[in-house]
Amino acid sequence: MKYTPHTRIDIEDMLKTIGVPAVEDLFRDIPADMRAAGYGLGAGKSEYEVLGHLKHTAGRNRPLRLNLTGGGFYDHYIPSAVDRLAGRAEFYTAYTPYQPECSQGTLQAIFEYQTAICRITGMDVSNASVYDGGTALAEGILMAMRVTGRNKIVIDKSVNPIYRDMIRTYLGSQECELAEVGPDGLALDMKGFSENIGRDTAAAVVQNPNFFGTINDYSEISAGCRKAGALTICSVYPLSLGLLRTPGEMGADIVTGEGQSLGNPLSFGGPYLGFMAVKREYIRQLPGRIVGETVDRNGKKCYVLTLQAREQHIKRHRATSNICTNQSLCALRALLYLSCLGEKGFRDTAVRNYTLANYAVRVLSDIEGVEFVNGKPVFNEFVLRFKDKADVVYSKLLARGISAGIPLGGYYKGMDDMMLMCVTEKLGKDDISMLRKELEEL
Amino acid sequence: MNRELLYEKSIEGRSGYALPVSGIQEEFPGPEYLRSGPCGLPELSELDIVRHFTGLSRLNYSVDGNFYPLGSCTMKYNPKILEDVSSLDGFSRLHPMLPLLPGAAEYVQGALEVLYRLQEALCDITGMDAATLQPLAGAQGELAGILMTAAYHRMKGNAKKTVIVPDASHGTNPASAAMVGYDVITVATDSRGQMDTAEFAERINDEVAAVVMTCPNTLGIFNADIRKISRMAHSVDALMYYDGANMNAILGKVKPGDIGFDIVHLNLHKTFATPHGGGGPGAGPVCVKDFLAKFLPSPRIVRDRGGSYMPGEGDASSIGKMAPFYGNFGVLLKAYAYILLLGEEGLNDVSDKAVLNANYILGLLRDHYEVPYDRKCMHECVLSAARQSEKGVHALDIAKYLIDMGFHPPTVYFPLIVKEAIMIEPTETESRETIDRFARVMIDAAGLAEKEPGVLRNAPVTTRISRPDEVRAARDLNVRYTG
Amino acid sequence: MYYTKDHEWVKVEGNTATVGITEYAAKQLGDVTFVEKPVTGKDIKKGQVLCDVESVKAASEVYSPVSGKIAQVNGSMEEFPGIVSSLPESDGWIAKIEMSDPSEASQLMNAQQYGDYIRTIK
Known part of the structure; x- marks a missing residue:
């Protein structure tokens, strides 16, 4: 052809x-x-x-009967309008809106996306997207080092291990110290944080809900950071924000996250969506494209790429980041998803995901020999302990067409008997009953 | 017509979404975990939303609607079949964790095979030995390449401090080098439009970690001294890095691995026809010579003796992870399908026609605009509006006039080394008639600059808005709706 | 007034050097949208970066033409960064530096020499 x-x-x-x-x-x-x-x-x-x-x-990709694999990447329902509208060629086959007169569609959509991200996270300003949740967090850390002029990072080990790997790669050649603290069991290691945050600290890095699905309040950590002149970076799972306290309310300075769950399919690992939102005072250190409102020469309201002088095509080696192409279409999908769900649908979906996870915990931990480990409210994901090794449990269920979650032994020492399991609104009571039956039969 | 924002159209109590009935009593965590107020998302019906975004989309120029000769961005036509391929349920709903879980790689063999075969094809196309598909865009591919460079020099105990880039380079090159902590040395472009080989010879020394080059460069010129340059670089153990942004010009003609390069990144969204999505997503795979393979990000996809595909074990020397999994799979899949569609002959035809189209534009316009480096070009040509600027008409005015005539403007004011630069990349998928029409408008613009410059300075007049106040946007920052 | 090849100007009054960017530099940059304020009290050497100046389409480093201590920074720049490009050689000054070596200034170009220099690069 x-x-x-x-x-x-x-x-x-x-x-x-x-x-x-x-x-x-x-x-x-x-x-x-x-x-x-x-x-x-x-x-x-x-x-x-x-x-x-x-x-x-x-x-050759074989279907599963039931999939409870999450790990920060989720199979949520995507309204058909998301595909249809994002698939409009006028969005799809355009590029970065360098020429505002013939790109107002993309520009206004990004402005609306930035607004949505600010609103759900409780922050002041958002960029137009970076590659994924992990690179967003890595860029957030680099940003905190620029803002504070310090180079120690204190990071919670219950931040997604995949992100922590990516951060180590990004910081590979930087002069910086990465102090990992906790988890204390699966709980937040407050002592570890307070002992490590000091005058040399650029930022504390936390995640909500954390990798284990536990919901936390990080206000105390952010207060400690503020006292020490350090920033608080919170990686957040956006769908939870329909219900949960925002990072903004907890005092975070930089908020990042994986936006895949907002209208982007799992697609075997990408394309996904990194979002970044920060307090207004840090906007000049925020990497990536930013759209701003202005007026045209006839006084008509319109949108343009702004603060471009921070970016690589102008500032070259002194730029805030090397990012050029981002995940614009994925950001559009996130905006479309949030619009389709709307205020009520977004909240209802968050409540449903919360309800289902905690319901599944009750139903499954009731099985003899199965124990709920988080011991606190969970969102979407939760950890169960089995009598057998989790790898064995996983393999047995896989033979029955069920991917039951993520055995944690490969990621954390001493967790060989634990499995991270995930439910979303796409599952119902019957699925959880079926899983219980299968587990009981093992 | 004033285009209201979604949030301004919101009507309290309106909704267009419903969840399945669950039969489970709703639960809530304690108040200390709850957000204090509403999110402030719009309340609209599905039709409200469809109208809103359909309306917005109409304000865009796009490849499907307009000639889009944005230099350096390779805005070629994206075959529609690629959308069908990437939305196949068997691919789009796959969870990326599966191949990392015990025994579950069996469930995703199709997807892993695509990745494996794409790794092989890209190595073939670039003349390299090993590939990672992880980098999520060209700039991230560069970062991966420079991180590998640093890892290589660390292993060898080389004390390297700098990276050389030509002054005509993409901004991402020096920015990526700086992110890894290297100082950037910029070498000037000579009168032929190539990196100045003599100056390069003076600047290359033991401290240089890598030389980053785009070939052909952003002026659309192939550097015939490249072997000489790579020999000088290799003599001080500096690595040769190929920025693949302009690979469209040499598909089937040159393999970077054959002419002295050690590391290549490709921009799949440019060269291999995946749509640009209004600014992304892209994909920036990196291919390297054997001696650098162990530094590649992990995992890479491998095939075992039984013919099964799986993510390989990471080498201890690997720089780590650039992406959470295997890269932007949806984009990679489209590029793979495109390579299958075109085959060897088709890829060769891409560069033939891309270069033919660019030279044809240059031939039609050379008498009407200054050509700063007057020679045959590759896939793009760079003109200058310097002559017009003497009449008070700038590259930007010409760009805006093109919008009125239904064309997306070329890249203007880049590369930075050309005054009043107009950088035109037609791509291979454009027809002769389209290029003729474009050239006529460009010639008209040159004429108007002489006789009626006001027309250009007033452009565009056909769009909803004209000449936004960008200074105001930067000074009075307003980056979200606060109503 | 003295001038540098990087298009800064210096006005010397006693031991104090007032520094800004030249009309020529301002024209090249276009309307300035942001100036990263130099830090008062900081020691700076001749040729070191005094601050970053940004316009919509460009970013430029301003180098200190003399060595010394940054004594004062133009407070108007924060609210009205445009002053640096609209009145570059008067109200749009950037910083005042207490010179540690006043002889440095006199080694720079004078107005006539700078005028000639600009003509060579045009």
Whole structure:
């Protein structure tokens, strides 16, 4: 298949204008000994063949009867309008809105997205997106180091281990100290935080609900940070904010998170959506694109990319970050999702997810030999302890077509018998009953 | 017509969403865990929302609606079949944790196979030995590449401090180098539009960790000295980094791995036709020579003897994780399908036609605009409105006039080294008639600059808004609706 | 008044040097939207970065033309950063520096030399 439109006559005429006899002559700047010998890719195929091939390949992904795998990445219901509207080519096939007159659609949508993120997190300003929840957190940490001029980071070990891996990669060549504290059992290690936060601390990093699904209040930690002149960074699971206390209310300075659950499919790991929202005083250190309101030359309200002088295409090596392409379409999907659910739907969905998780905890921990470990309210995810190793329990259930969660032994020492399990509003009472039955039969 | 925000259209009590009935009594955590007030999300019906966003979408120019020759961004046509592929249920609903759980990789063999085969194809295309698909955009690919560079030098005990970039480079190059803690040395462009080889020879020394080059560069010029440059770099154990943003120009013609480069990142959303989404998502896979493979982010996808695919064990030297899992899978899948569709001949045809189109534009416009580096170009050409600016008409005015004529403007004022730069990248999917129409409008603009500059300075007049006050936007920052 | 190749100006009164950007620099930058305020009381060496100046389309570093202690910063810049580009060589001054080596200033270009220099780079 080819998507180029040129006919033989087009090519001949165009070459005449250019003044060379053949297309090959346009590549004369490339020395002959640098030319590639060819690819081993084979011939192109028709659309019908490629679609057939990939349908077959997709078919090699086997369906599960029940999936309780979460780990910060969730299968929520996505209203059809999200796909239909985000799939409009005018959004889909445009690029970064450098020219405001012919990009007001994208610009206004980003402004509305920024507003939604500020509102749900309780913060003042949001950027237009970064790559994912992990890079958002890493950028948040780099930002805190710039703001404070300090380089010690105190991070809760119950922050998603995947994010902590990414942070270590991002900070790999920076001069900084990463102090990991807790968890104390599965509970917040307040002592660890208060002992580690000091005059050398750039930021404390926490997550709500944490990796284990536990809901916490971090007000005390943020108060401690404020006293020490450090910032508080909170990675938050956005859907929980329909119900739970916002990071803004807890005194966070920088809020980041994974926006996948807002209208983006799991899609085997991406594209996802990193969101970042901060207190107004830090806006100049916030990386990424930002859309601002202004007026045009006739006084009409409109939107533009603003504070671009912070960015790499202008400030080069002194920029706040190297980010250029972001996750704009995923941010649009998040806005569409939040709009479709609306105030009531968003709250109802959060309540449903909270209710289901805590209901599942009661039903499942009632099984003999199964114990609820968090011991506190949970959202979406929770940890159960089994008599067997969690790996064994997982494998047995997988043989019955159920992915029961994430065995924690691979991520945390001493948790070999624990499994992190996840329910969303896509599951119901019957699914939880079925899971109970399967667990009892093991 | 004033375009109200979603929030201004909200009507209290309106809703367009319902959950399934659960039969479970609602529960709430204690008040200390609850948010104190409403979120402030809009209350609208589904139709309200559909109208709102349909209306917004109409304010955009897009590849599907308009010629979009935005230089350096490769705004080519995105075949529709790619959307069908990525939304196949068997792919879009897959949980990325599965292959990391005991025995569950069996359930996602199709997705892992796609990733494995794409790794292989990209190594073939770039002339490299190993690939990671993790980086989530080109700039993140650069960061991964520079982090690997740092890891390599640490392992060898090399005391490296700097990274060399040409002054015509993308801004992400120096920004990525700085994020890893390197000082940036900028080498000037010579009169031929290439990095000045003589100046480079003076600046290259033992402290240089890497040389980052885009080839062809942002002026659309292929650097014929590249082998010489890479020999000089390698003689001081500096790595050669290829910024693949302009790979569209040399698909099928040159493999960066054959001409001295050690690390390559690709921008799949540019070269391999995945839509740009209003600013993303993209994907920025990185391919390297064998001696750097152990530093690649992990996991990479491997195939075992039995033919099963799985995420490989990370090497102890790996720089770690750039992404939570395997990269922007949805984007990777589209790029894979595109490579299957085009095959070897089709990819070769991409660069043929991209370069033909760019030179054709240059041929049509060279008498009407200053051409700062007057030679054959590759996939894009850079003109200057310097002549017009003497009449008080700037590149920006010409850009705005193009909007009135139904074209998305080229990139303007970049590369920074060209005064009044107009950077045109037509891409291979545009027809001769489209380019002819565009060129006629550009020629008209040059004429208007002489005779009626006011028309250009007043443009655009056909859009809902014209010439926003960007100074006000930056000074009186208003970045969310507060009503 | 003295001038640098990086387009800063210096006005010397006694031991105090008032520093700003030149008309030429202001024109190149366009309307200034933000100035990162220098820190009063800080010691600075000739050639070190005094502050960052941003416009909509550009960002530029302002280098200190002399060595000494930053004695005073133009307070108007915070609310009205545009003053740096609209009145660059008067009310839009950036900082006053107590010079540690007053001879540094006299090594810079005078108005005539700076005028010639600008013509060479145009």
